[in-house]
Amino acid sequence: xxxxxxxxxxxxxxxxxxxxxxxxxxxxxxxxxxxxxxxxxxxxxxxxxxxxxxxxxxxxxxxxxxxxxxxxxxxxxxxxxxxxxxxxxxxxxxxxxxxxxxxxxxxxxxxxxxxxxxxxxxxxxxxxxxxxxxxxxxxxxxxxxxxxxxxxxxxxxxxxxxxxxxxxxxxxxxxxxxxxxxxxxxxxxxxxxxxxxxxxxxxxxxxxxxxxxxxxxxxxxxxxxxxxxxxxxxxxxxxxxxxxxxxxxxxxxxxxxxxxxxxxxxxxxxxxxxxxxxxxxxxxxxxxxxxxxxxxxxxxxxxxxxxxxxxxxxxxxxxxxxxxxxxxxxxxxxxxxxxxxxxxxxxxxxxxxxxxxxxxxxxxxxxxxxxxxxxxxxxxx
Amino acid sequence: xxxxxxxxxxxxxxxxxxxxxxxxxxxxxxxxxxxxxxxxxxxxxxxxxxxxxxxxxxxxxxxxxxxxxxxxxxxxxxxxxxxxxxxxxxxxxxxxxxxxxxxxxxxxxxxxxxxxxxxxxxxxxxxxxxxxxxxxxxxxxxxxxxxxxxxxxxxxxxxxxxxxxxxxxxxxxxxxxxxxxxxxxxxxxxxxxxxxxxxxxxxxxxxxxxxxxxxxxxxxxxxxxxxxxxxxxxxxxxxxxxxxxxxxxxxxxxxxxxxxxxxxxxxxxxxxxxxxxxxxxxxxxxxxxxxxxxxxxxxxxxxxxxxxxxxxxxxxxxxxxxxxxxxxxxxxxxxxxxxxxxxxxxxxxxxxxxxxxxxxxxxxxxxxxxxxxxxxxxxxxxxxxxxxxxxxxxxxxxxxxxxxxxxxxxxxxxxxxxxxxxxxxxxxxxxxxxxxxxxxxxxxxxxxxxxxxxxxxxxxxxxxxxxxxxxxxxxxxxxxxxxxxxxxxxxx
Numbered sequence: 001x002x003x004x005x006x007x008x009x010x011x012x013x014x015x016x017x018x019x020x021x022x023x024x025x026x027x028x029x030x031x032x033x034x035x036x037x038x039x040x041x042x043x044x045x046x047x048x049x050x051x052x053x054x055x056x057x058x059x060x061x062x063x064x065x066x067x068x069x070x071x072x073x074x075x076x077x078x079x080x081x082x083x084x085x086x087x088x089x090x091x092x093x094x095x096x097x098x099x100x101x102x103x104x105x106x107x108x109x110x111x112x113x114x115x116x117x118x119x120x121x122x123x124x125x126x127x128x129x130x131x132x133x134x135x136x137x138x139x140x141x142x143x144x145x146x147x148x149x150x151x152x153x154x155x156x157x158x159x160x161x162x163x164x165x166x167x168x169x170x171x172x173x174x175x176x177x178x179x180x181x182x183x184x185x186x187x188x189x190x191x192x193x194x195x196x197x198x199x200x201x202x203x204x205x206x207x208x209x210x211x212x213x214x215x216x217x218x219x220x221x222x223x224x225x226x227x228x229x230x231x232x233x234x235x236x237x238x239x240x241x242x243x244x245x246x247x248x249x250x251x252x253x254x255x256x257x258x259x260x261x262x263x264x265x266x267x268x269x270x271x272x273x274x275x276x277x278x279x280x281x282x283x284x285x286x287x288x289x290x291x292x293x294x295x296x297x298x299x300x301x302x303x304x305x306x307x308x309x310x311x312x313x314x315x316x317x318x319x320x321x322x323x324x325x326x327x328x329x330x331x332x333x334x335x336x337x338x339x340x341x342x343x344x345x346x347x348x349x350x351x352x353x354x355x356x357x358x359x360x361x362x363x364x365x366x367x368x369x370x371x372x373x374x375x376x377x378x379x380x381x
Numbered sequence: 382x383x384x385x386x387x388x389x390x391x392x393x394x395x396x397x398x399x400x401x402x403x404x405x406x407x408x409x410x411x412x413x414x415x416x417x418x419x420x421x422x423x424x425x426x427x428x429x430x431x432x433x434x435x436x437x438x439x440x441x442x443x444x445x446x447x448x449x450x451x452x453x454x455x456x457x458x459x460x461x462x463x464x465x466x467x468x469x470x471x472x473x474x475x476x477x478x479x480x481x482x483x484x485x486x487x488x489x490x491x492x493x494x495x496x497x498x499x500x501x502x503x504x505x506x507x508x509x510x511x512x513x514x515x516x517x518x519x520x521x522x523x524x525x526x527x528x529x530x531x532x533x534x535x536x537x538x539x540x541x542x543x544x545x546x547x548x549x550x551x552x553x554x555x556x557x558x559x560x561x562x563x564x565x566x567x568x569x570x571x572x573x574x575x576x577x578x579x580x581x582x583x584x585x586x587x588x589x590x591x592x593x594x595x596x597x598x599x600x601x602x603x604x605x606x607x608x609x610x611x612x613x614x615x616x617x618x619x620x621x622x623x624x625x626x627x628x629x630x631x632x633x634x635x636x637x638x639x640x641x642x643x644x645x646x647x648x649x650x651x652x653x654x655x656x657x658x659x660x661x662x663x664x665x666x667x668x669x670x671x672x673x674x675x676x677x678x679x680x681x682x683x684x685x686x687x688x689x690x691x692x693x694x695x696x697x698x699x700x701x702x703x704x705x706x707x708x709x710x711x712x713x714x715x716x717x718x719x720x721x722x723x724x725x726x727x728x729x730x731x732x733x734x735x736x737x738x739x740x741x742x743x744x745x746x747x748x749x750x751x752x753x754x755x756x757x758x759x760x761x762x763x764x765x766x767x768x769x770x771x772x773x774x775x776x777x778x779x780x781x782x783x784x785x786x787x788x789x790x791x792x793x794x795x796x797x798x799x800x801x802x803x804x805x806x807x808x809x810x811x812x813x814x815x816x817x818x819x820x821x822x823x824x825x826x827x828x829x830x831x832x833x834x835x836x837x838x839x840x841x842x843x844x845x846x847x848x849x850x851x852x853x854x855x856x857x858x859x860x861x862x863x864x865x866x867x868x869x870x871x872x873x
Contacts, residue, residue, distance in 0.1 A: 212510040214838055215845035217767075217852060225740045266523045284525045284534060287844030288746070293510055294839075312518055312841065314511060 021315060022198070022210040023047035023163075023184035026298045026305050026328040027338075032359030033324070034062060034176035037167060043327070043334040044163040044182045050210075050330060055185025055197035056166040057158025059206035060177035061302050061358075064153050068120045069131050072100060072149035072156055073138075074112040074194055080144030081113050087142050091134055094119040100157075101174070107165040112194055116155070128248065132203055140231035146195045151204035154302060158183075158197035166197075178358045181300050183208035187234075200236045204301040205244050209236040210330055211315045214293030222288030242289045243299055254299075254306045256282065258353035261291045262311050298328050304357040313350030320345040326356045384472075385438045386456045387431035393450035400429050400442040400451055405795035405807060408436035439788035441797035473718075483719070487791025487801065489618055489712040489755055489777055490721045496710075497729035497858065498761045502871060504852040506839035513841050515832040521842040522831060524772055526569070526609055527678025527702030529747050532670065535608045535678060537772065538567030539828050540843055541762055544707075544753045544774035545591050545613065545682070547573030549626045549635050549647065550714035550791070551780075551801055552808040556581060558816035559779065563587045565817075566824045571774070574613055574624065574649060576638040577606055591682075592669065594623055594656075595649035597639035601672055609677050609703070610669050612662070614653065615684030617711025617728070617754040619720045624649035626714070630794050630803045663699035670700070678702035678749075685709060685731035685754065686724075690738035696748075697739060703749035705774065706731050710755025712777040714801055715792030728754045729768060733866045736769025736848055745848075759830035768866065769848045782823040783816050 025043040029035055040058060044051075064070055071092070075081040088094065100114035121130035135150045149156035154177075157170040163184045167173075183198035199206035213219060213235035220230050223241040226249070230237060239261075246257040263269075263283045269276035283290070294314035299306040307328040309317040320327040320335035322343040327335045332345055348354050387408060389400075400409045412430035436453065443451045458468050473484055506512040513520070526542075528534020543559045550573060557580065559570040564587040571589040572581065576598020581588065590607035592599050604610055615621065626635075626647040636643035656662050662681065669679045680703030681696050683689070689706065696704050708728025713721075732752050739745035752770035755777065756762060762773040781787070784798040791801035799810030831843075840846055854871040855863055863870060 212839075214506065214510060214840045214852075215849060217849035218845050218847055220851075221740060221848045225743065225745055265519045266521055267519065284528060285746070287842075288847065290842055290845050292840045292842055292845035293506075312513065 021050055021330070022186050022208075023050035023330045023334070024182070024208040024210050024296060024298050024328070025330070025334055026179070026181040026208075026300065026307065026326075028179045028305050028326045028328075028356045028358050029324055030326060030356065030358055031324040032178050034178060035180065036176050037172040037180055039327075039338040040180035040182045041164055041167045041172070042338050043329055044184050046334045046337045047184060047329070047331050048162065048164075050186060051162060051184030052186045053162050054160055054187050055158070055183070056161055056163030057156060057183050057185075057197045057199055057208075058163070058167065058170075058172060059149075059154065059156045059179075059181045059199040059201060059208070059300055060172070060175055061154045061179040061204075061300060062177050063155055063175045064118075066118055066153055068095065068118060069127070069150060069152055070155055071117040071119075071135075071147050073115050073117070073145060073147045075115065075146070076112060076144035078113060080142075081115060083142055084115075084138065084145040087138060087145075088117065088134075091122055091130075092117065092119050093122045101171050102169050103171055105161075105165055105169045108159050108161045108169040110160070110194075111169075128203055132244065135202060136229040136231065140229045148195060149201045149206075151201060151206075152302065154204055154206070156199050156201045156206055158194070158199065160194045160197060179300050179305060181206060181208050181298050181305065195232060196234050198236055199300075200232075200234070200240045202240045202244050203248070205240050206300050207236055207239045207243070207297055209239060209295060209297045211295030211297075211310065212293055213238070213291055213295060215291060218288050219291065222286075225288070239291065239295075239297060239299070242291070246286070246289065254355050255353055258306060258308050258351075259283075260286045260289050262308055262351035262353075263290060264351065265311065296330065304355060307348065307354040307356070308352075309348060309350050311351040317348055318345050319348060319354050328354070328356075383433040383436060383456055385436040386433050386454050387436055387442065388452045388454065389429055389431060390450045390452070393448045394429065395448055395450075396426060396428050397447065398427065398429060400446055403441050403445045403797060405441075405797040405802075405804075406435050406437045406439070406790070406793075408432050409442060437788040437790040437793075437797075438786070439790065439797045440786045483717050485715050485792045486718045486721055486789045487712075487714055487716075487793075488785075488787050488789045489710045491787075491789070492722045494709075494727065496755070497727055497862070497866070498757075498764055500856050500858050501729070501764050501866075501868065502854050502856060503760070503763065503767070503834060503838060504854070505837045510839045512839055513836040515829075515836045518836075518841060520832040520835055522828065522835075524843060526749050526751075526772060527680065529749070530700070530702060532675050532678045532702055535569065536567070537569060539824075539831065540766060540772045541824065541827060542568045542589075542751070542772055542774050543570035543779050544705075544711075544776040545571035545573040545589075545611065546776050546780075547575030547591075547597075547626075547714075548578050548638055549575040549630055549803070552799060552803060552811065553578055553580065553634065554808055554811045554813045554816065555780075555783065555800055557813040558783065558811075558820055560584045560587050561813070561817040562820035562824060565821050566828065568824070569608060571611060572607070575626070575635065575647075576640065577603055578634065578638045582606055593649045594651070594653040595647060597641065597647060597649075600640075604669060604672050605674075605676070607677070610673060610679045611682050611703075611705060612653075612665060612669065612679070613682045614656070614662070615682065615686070615707065616713060617684045617707030617709055617725055618713035619716040620684035620686050620709075620724045621651060622717070622720060623651040627794070632803050635803065659695045659699055662696070666700045680704060680749070680751070682707060684711070684724075685726035685728060687726060689726060689731045690734040693735040693750075694738050694742050694744060697742070697744040701748060703751055703771075704735070705751040705753060706735060706770075708752070708754030711753060712755075712780075713791075728752055728756075728765070730862065730865050732765055732768045732770050733850075733868075737867065740848075759827040760834065762827065763831060763834050763846065764853065766843065766846050767849050767853050768868075769850075771847060779820055779823070782819045783811060
């Protein structure tokens with residue numbers, strides 16, 4: 001996959017700038033109902049001014065009904081795809097592989113070769129760790145290949161285009177999910193290339209992010225110190241790794257991990273007395289994981305989402321509730337566009353985590369299993 | 382061969398003789414013209430007369446003259462210009478030929494090696510990432526010393542502390558001012574290797590006690606008196622050698638504090654005589670931890686030398702809670718000049734190399750790195766942190782705040798500003814409460830500057846700058862140095 005260091009890349013950082021930011025959005029069913037993508041696409045369409053066509057994407061949870069891992073990959077060409085397959089062969093027991101279903105779109109150009117693989121790691125006692133390592137290794141060492149989604153029963157769909165066009169391109173209307181997150185990108189720190197679009201994902205984690213981390217260098221060194229290979233060009237990548245490390249590896253809750261990345265101010269911790277001791281401890285131990293500078297993020301995994309803005313709330317974040325549906329967006333207008341009149345909205349304070357859990361629900365119109373799907377694909381190629 | 386010329390403007394001078402009393406080096410004498418038969422008596426009064434060859438360039442006379450009559454300047458070169466033989470190298474040979482002794486100096490190295498700090502520039506936020514206004518938003522500079530393994534941390538209000546200066550090297554008044562200013566700003570002073578004077582024990586929560594090879598003043602009470610314990614192995618100004626406080630400086634109070642006989646030379650040997658390997662220092666670290674009941678961080682101070690990253694890795698594995706790295710610009714009371722100018726490593730390169738190595742070895746989160754050795758400003762502090770340090774320790778800057786003019790004559794014990802002396806009449810020149818104010822002002826000013834710079838960086842917590850080398854760019858630094866620093870060139 002071409003990346004930002006490639007001078008031939010058409011869209012490079014700095015070619016266009018407007019004083020705006022990215023759009024983030026999420027729709028979660030607390031009951032675990034499966035939802036079509038209409039709402040999330042509409043939310044992002046309303047916030048079109050917040051992106052510039054250099055990146056858009058979605059993460060969907062519960063779309064495959066498959067217990068193993070599903071890898072979504074983008075490759076520069078068929079040679080790179082073959083290279084990826086030969087890399088995976090000894091490491092990943094592939095149940096089925098197939099082109100990722102797409103449809104031709106005049107507004108989505110320069111599409112790479114898109115493929116997905118269903119299966120499980122061939123070796124190792126810890127499948128999660130094996131898949132995480134494999135994903136990072138592919139992204140940093142296999143030329144022209146990039147795995148952009150590697151979770152269980154979830155998938156990321158992203159491209160260098162406006163989000164509505166990305167949805168159309170990836171035929172999202174064919175999927176239903178318990179959790180949808182989406183992103184319209186206005187790149188600042190990195191070129192607008194396919195791999196740099198959001199969501200960023202590792203295992204079940206996916207992050208959509210509006211902002212720019214002033215602490216990127218510190219955070220990158222923190223995650224590298226913890227065994228992660230940072231190979232992309234955007235700060236959002238390290239957010240995924242930070243949460244994977246804190247929650248999966250260190251066993252923290254999402255709330256506690258949020259207290260690491262956007263901790264209470266020292267004056268607040270001091271005012272808590274003994275209650276602040278644990279905050280002080282995690283802050284002093286995991287100082288390198290503190291995310292500084294403007295950000296609002298929606299982090300998702302199979303269990304729900306975490307919506308969080310930086311401690312100074314330098315980027316917007318709105319949460320809406322309507323029955324068992326929870327909406328998160330950069331703008332209230334996005335929620336108003338899809339929710340009923342009775343939907344109440346709230347504006348979380350900077351650093352205040354909003355955790356929404358989703359029930360696993362019952363899939364009443366489960367898509368075909370992976371093996372069957374491989375035969376049914378009708379991609380744009 | 383005199384380096385300085387003292388000029389006295391006779392039209393301004395009122396012959397008050399203050400300069401004569403202020404000059405501790407005898408560079409201005411009271412000269413009484415000879416009597417001339419028949420001349421009136423009033424004409425025969427003393428006048429100040431310079432003796433340039435004795436002038437140390439401390440500028441005390443110039444600053445203290447109430448009439449502004451004195452100017453101290455550099456003399457023109459007294460040897461024929463030579464591209465290879467500088468005046469100082471020729472002068473050194475003259476001195477050595479005359480005395481047959483090694484040359485000493487105080488303060489830090491004044492060599493012409495470039496200060497890398499001055500070639501590093503910090504980033505600033507613009508449109509896509511807003512700067513933060515420290516006047517409107519909280520700006521957090523709280524930093525911790527140690528506390529990441531088996532001892533509790535010490536909390537610092539901001540990442541600047543006073544580096545080690547012993548009672549003996551500096552006067553007790555200086556130490557009193559240092560500890561008072563440190564306490565006021567919630568940070569620490571290091572009492573150095575000379576023990577902890579009785580007068581300072583009340584404020585011991587703001588003090589790091591040091592244990593050097595001489596073990597002066599070290600007993601159980603001493604180790605448990607401070608907020609942290611530092612085992613001093615090396616010093617940036619003189620890597621590889623120990624310390625020497627001449628007997629004439631060992632007054633009754635210093636002798637009592639150091640637990641040595643009055644008037645005896647206080648010699649810290651080059652090595653600790655129980656430390657000849659990394660295993661030995663591990664034993665010493667844990668002996669101190671045992672002695673202090675694991676109640677405070679225990680660290681090690683080393684000079685920046687060529688394999689500093691391996692040494693730091695070893696110290697981290699040996700159980701050090703913090704590692705103080707002293708660069709070649711580090712100051713001192715006395716150092717052989719040949720060591721001062723030819724040994725060691727620039728602090729900037731040492732910090733970057735150590736941070737990289739500790740991260741590579743998975744040890745960085747276990748230890749606190751204290752950077753010291755010629756840090757001159759709040760910007761230097763932030764650059765040190767961006768290169769990988771947790772805390773910057775300053776001493777020369779603190780002494781300059783107290784009036785030091787870097788005359789480099791500390792080893793003579795004649796400090797005209799009352800800083801590096803034990804002569805009672807000179808010690809009195811530094812009034813502790815005024816000195817405390819000056820130090821406190823310096824710390825306060827640096828803190829404000831750091832907050833402002835952090836805001837410009839779009840960062841509101843100091844820990845987000847640590848090792849954040851992406852926010853640094855270099856100007857005209859060699860490719861090799863850039864690689865060690867891990868910093869991109871400006872424009873890249």
